[in-house]
Amino acid sequence: MNPFVFHTPTRVYFGETSAASCGDFIHDLGGSRVLLVSDAYLEKSGMLNPIIESITTATGNPPLLFTDVPSDSDIAVVNRASAMARANKCDALVAVGGGSVIDTAKVVNICLTFGGELMEYQGLNIIDRPLLPLIAVPTTAGTGAEVSFVAMVKDHEEGKKLMFGSPYLAPNMAVLDPLLIVSLPAKLTAATGIDAVTHGIECFVASGTNSVFTDALCLEALRLLFEFLPQATADGNNLEARGATLAASCMAGVAFTNSGVGITHALAHALGAKYGTHHGMTNGVLLTHGMNFNLQATAGQYARIARFLYFSSSGDDLEQAQILVDKVEGLLKELKLPRTLRELGIPELTADNLKELVDMAGSDPAIMFNPKEASEDDLLQILKGAY
Ligand SMILES: NC(=O)c1ccc[n+]([C@@H]2O[C@H](COP(=O)([O-])OP(=O)(O)OC[C@H]3O[C@@H](n4cnc5c(N)ncnc54)[C@H](O)[C@@H]3O)[C@@H](O)[C@H]2O)c1
Ligand SMILES: [Fe+2]
Structure with a gap:
């Protein structure tokens, strides 16, 4: 057999209603002021409510909501979310959504952890140390972004997708709750x-x-x-x-x-x-x-x-x-x-x-x-x- 390396840093938690335990999970990871990244549809659907409640109960603080992630997320969205989170001294992230939301949260996490110029971290394995705690709760079943080492967001000005890749980008935990996928058309x-x-x-x-x-x-x-x-x-x-x-x-x-x-x-x-x-x-x-x-x-x-x-x-x-x-x-x-x-x-x-x-x-x-x-x-x- 050829030599190989296999690495999966993300703890996977599967089960119906498991999303309502996000508060305990992020608290265990050391989070106290949580940035909750999602999109407008999911917020309006009420799906975020049990998650917001559990974060509020477990950390003593309601999460800061950023639900402005479009399907084709980009650097401008990342910068807006990062500025909000920095102003509110967020120390952990929970992403609830499809690949676009999860990738956006991953890139926001780079900004929050390192500050400075985001573009310096673009490419493979530039990020060489742990980021803030991140939990990913997928609401689509497809991208694998909840466990992957990569994040892609668009640079609309340049008309291309920027790729960030490092095992440190993998969320600390993936919470797989089938109930959150039911509404997907x-x-x-x-x-x-x-x-x-x-x-x-x-x-x-x-x-x-x-x-x-x-x-x-x-x-x-x-x-x-x-x-x-x-x-x-x-x-x-x-x-x-x-x-x-x-x-x-x-x-x-x-x-x-x-x-x-x-x-x-x-x-x-x-x-x-x-x-x-x-x-x-x-x-x-x-x-x-x-x-x-x-x-x-x-x-x-x-x-x-x-x-x-x-x-x-x-x-x-x-x-x-x-x-x-x-x-x-x-x-x-x-x-x-x-x-x-x-x-x-x-x-x-x-x-x-x-x-x-x-x-x-x-x-x-x-x-x-x-x-x-x-x-x-x-x-x-x-x-x-x-x-
Ligand atoms: N990081 C990775 O490893 C990785 C891998 C593959 C793709 N991606 C990225 O993921 C993105 C695509 O993600 P996607 O396919 O999950 O779609 P998406 O995140 O773009 O979402 C598509 C639409 O589905 C809606 N939606 C999401 N969950 C829903 C639910 N439960 N009920 C009703 N509507 C819901 C959203 O509001 C959105 O309008 C692309 O940007 C792609 O580049 C990342
Ligand atoms: Fe893919």
Whole structure:
């Protein structure tokens, strides 16, 4: 077996109503003046109330609320939240929301801990010491941001996403409460779930520090997602399905943050940065294109996934790998997700647009872990094929 390092600093707490214990959890981590980061919809829905109550009871102080995080969060939002938190001497953070909220809280945490110029901390492993305590409570089941070492926020002026990556960015605790996902509409359930499916598939073949640990997490996450994502999408009140997809997306998050993702994510990051498309939905459009690009190089690993999921037990690796691609295609159709970049609302791609997207994807950190090298022309052909 090849040498590997596997690291997961986040304590995971799973259970219905577990979010109402956030106060005790953040108090145990030393927090007394808590910044609660969320979004306007979640505040209005009343979902934050038990969390606010528990923080107030446990710490003796009501949390400072920042619920102004948009779906496409950016540096300006981070700066506003940080200024508020600094003025109120916040010493801990609780993030309740989707990937956008959790990533925003992670970047705010960098500002609060280090002060100074945020851009100095951009990139991989620049942050080299612990940040303030952070608890992440995901309200979507997909990104894995509640356990991952990365955070991405937009720089709208430059039209690109900024990436911060360090194990110190991983929240101290992830609180997985299936009740908080019930209100997620079908389309977003499907789109966020496909992000987790993409993490599982890309991570399983990624060229990062791949290990039997991440293999096991990817396989079980994919088993849960193929079984329960259609159910959670069809019936949002199905708590068993909601819980399974929430656990699966967290497992896939632990896996990809250790072993990386690949070409589908690199292209989805570029398109998301340029056109503001939803991350999971964009991955959904690109996933089978990315898989087909990698097919010859990864047939053995795709075939292993196909056998684990009981999709296929006969035929050679390439045939079984093709069956996995077909099953992914079938899942995307069942979930009624957009199948082309055009359906995603992206305008006709001019030569200049294509060049810009290829440049962004080619320099995205995710591409480093793709199992097969991709040339500019390869990226271009995938984009054209997906349009
Ligand atoms: N840090 C990481 O490891 C990582 C990984 C993948 C993606 N991301 C980032 O995550 C972001 C995408 O996150 P996302 O897919 O969770 O979507 P999101 O956070 O952008 O949320 C999408 C929408 O869902 C709504 N929503 C969230 N929870 C809800 C609920 N329970 N009920 C009803 N509505 C709800 C939000 O209000 C928002 O309008 C992107 O910015 C992407 O870059 C981060
Ligand atoms: Fe993702």
